[in-house]
Amino acid sequence: MEEFLILKDIVKRYEIGKKKNRNVTEALRGVNLSIAEGEFVAITGRSGCGKSTLLNIMGGMDRQTSGEYLFRGEKIDDMNTRALARFRNQSIGFVFQAFYLAKELNAIDNVAMPLGYAHVGSRERKHRAEEALAAVGLSEKLHARPSQLSGGEQQRVAIARAIINHPAVLLADEPTGNLDYENGQKIMDLLHRLHEDGLTIVMVTHDLALAKQADRIIHMEDGRPKQVLSE
């Protein structure tokens, strides 16, 4: 297997407060994990077991306390802030439970936002944003602002934004958590389609029925993957 995404003995400790009030949480306690290119992996586990922490480290949004993170053979730990920002922008797409769209921007401008950092001209930005919105089935809503869209549609805009730079991996943290069953399944269908087109996906979910739709389930317990439930 070609080296794609490898985590070795990843530990993440959060320290809150000072002196007597100091409190240390070990959110990740030695995670060893490798993900193959083109895989669709679901991460499940109880609240607080470290799922979001793990995803944030994979996405370069947070750094581990110790351990090694290799992405396509490159050590992410060694990157300076600037290289890390480029890694996030070019290699990673991120989708969250709460969509995080800019309220004042329409769908095109929300989706085009990551292209600003990649120095793409305005016509090209618009064109690519329209393409990404078409890919998520929102060609009719190009000029709608988030308040004019349903929850499911807002999440599709967020997914279009996440894939606009053609990332190597899509990291999705409870992408269906704010949606009803039907809209959640629509988002899953969209993720399946992107996966079939070759995108590697890592999705956190509480919903075992959704997790079972992935190639592999990683069940986290107390800051570590526990067991593989299916292949």
Ligand SMILES: Nc1ncnc2c1ncn2[C@@H]1O[C@H](COP(=O)(O)OP(=O)(O)OP(=O)(O)O)[C@@H](O)[C@H]1O
């Ligand atoms: N920024 C932070 N500062 C301090 N502690 C944190 C921070 N982020 C997370 N934690 C703690 O780390 C542990 C793991 O949190 P994490 O958010 O990764 O859990 P989770 O599995 O995503 O939970 P949920 O299913 O509720 O989203 C928890 O005990 C949490 O309180």
Ligand SMILES: [Mg+2]
């Ligand atoms: Mg979480």
